[in-house]
Amino acid sequence: MRGNESRKELQLVSAGSGCSCCSHEPTESLAATRGTEYALEGLTCSHCVVTVQRAIASVKGVEAASVDLVPGGRSRLVISGSAPREAVRDAVASTGYSLVPR
Template sequence: MCGTEYRTELPLASAATGCACCSTEASTPAAAADASGNEFAVEGLTCGHCVQTVQKAVSALAGVEFASVDLVPGGRSRLTVGGNADSSAVREAVTSAGYTLISN
């Protein structure tokens, strides 16, 4: 089928809710909903890809049972980390992923 393009049309989001990947409703893994963890404020996250990048970086740390981000596009997002990971290791993982950890 040469010359035929296949495109998936995505719905446009209104300016109030952001783009489709920047929804203010972040999905939370089941482990995060069942367990409490340490909370951190993270700046610089703007979309679902940012969330995945931070969750992947933090989840790779020794002692981390889960990492979950509640996205606030353009604001301070909440990172919840379950397990016994060192706070400085979490800070380093977030920073090396390209984002700023504000507090722990």
């Protein structure tokens, strides 16, 4: 299915605003802007996305973060700011997920 994958980009939401996978409003993603990209393994739903986003938001140097969810595949994390890779890796690992090694 390479090249013909169907992917749905899910909006990152705050804890009080409900589930992003049910939202029908168009979203703007940081993935469209410049930033450092990382591949993630293990994410399966919007709850996973929110968990990683919260952990990444606490890393010193992160200005903004966006996760493009690919359930069962390699999701994409885009971070703007000056956070070191090691800090990003540790934050992702603290949530039970992992960065894909380069």
